[in-house]
Amino acid sequence: MTKTENTNQTNKKGIVIFAVVLVVLIGIFTAVYFVTRPAAQSGQKTVTIQVDPGEYGESTTYTVETDEEYLGPVLVKEGIAEGEESQFGLFIQTAGGVTADENRQEWWCITKGGQEVTTGADETPIADGDSFELTLKTGW
Numbered sequence: 015m016t017k018t019e020n021t022n023q024t025n026k027k028g029i030v031i032f033a034v035v036l037v038v039l040i041g042i043f044t045a046v047y048f049v050t051r052p053a054a055q056s057g058q059k060t061v062t063i064q065v066d067p068g069e070y071g072e073s074t075t076y077t078v079e080t081d082e083e084y085l086g087p088v089l090v091k092e093g094i095a096e097g098e099e100s101q102f103g104l105f106i107q108t109a110g111g112v113t114a115d116e117n118r119q120e121w122w123c124i125t126k127g128g129q130e131v132t133t134g135a136d137e138t139p140i141a142d143g144d145s146f147e148l149t150l151k152t153g154w
Contacts, residue, residue, distance in 0.1 A: 056083060059142035063094055065110035068150040074110050085124070085146060086136035095122070095135075095148060103136030109148045123151045 058081050066073040082088045086104040089095035097107040106122040107113055114120035124131045124138065125147045131138050138146075 057081060059140060059144075061085075061088065061140050061143070062145040063089070064145070064147045065094065065112075066147060066149045067110055067112040068152075070112045070150065071110075080140075083139060084136055085138040085140055086134070088140065089135060089148075103134040106135060106148065109150070112150060114150060119153050121151055121154075123149045125149065 058079065060077060060079050063076045063078065064073055065076070076092065076094055078088055078092050078094075080088050080091075082091070089106070089109075090104065095104075095106045095109040097105045099105070106124075109122050114122055124135060126138070127145055128147070140146075
């Protein structure tokens with residue numbers, strides 16, 4: 015076997031080992047996410063949702079009683095927000111009657127108690143007494 019063939023086999027083994035390790039790590043991170051993500055609370059609950067359209071008007075606060083477990087369905091069912099479904103769930107385009115202008119790089123930001131959530135509306139669990147804010151932001 016020549017030195018070049020030996021080097022090629024070593025490189026192939028390294029690539030295979032790297033790929034296997036990468037797949038295992040992705041599996042571990044996925045499992046950790048599903049085990050540690052916040053759980054939804056079943057049953058009747060009351061949540062508060064504040065819509066702040068920025069320069070387009072005054073903030074409006076909605077108090078909603080629901081048995082939904084996630085924020086997205088509450089927003090749509092109560093007529094607070096609307097948008098389009100994507101592979102990531104509900105993409106909010108309009109909230110409180112104000113539509114984000116994509117040409118101005120406007121978008122609706124979801125916060126819970128003032129802290130930005132790391133999930134989309136359809137994956138944001140709700141519990142009794144939660145307070146959410148939808149704020150119109152400008153700039154990607």
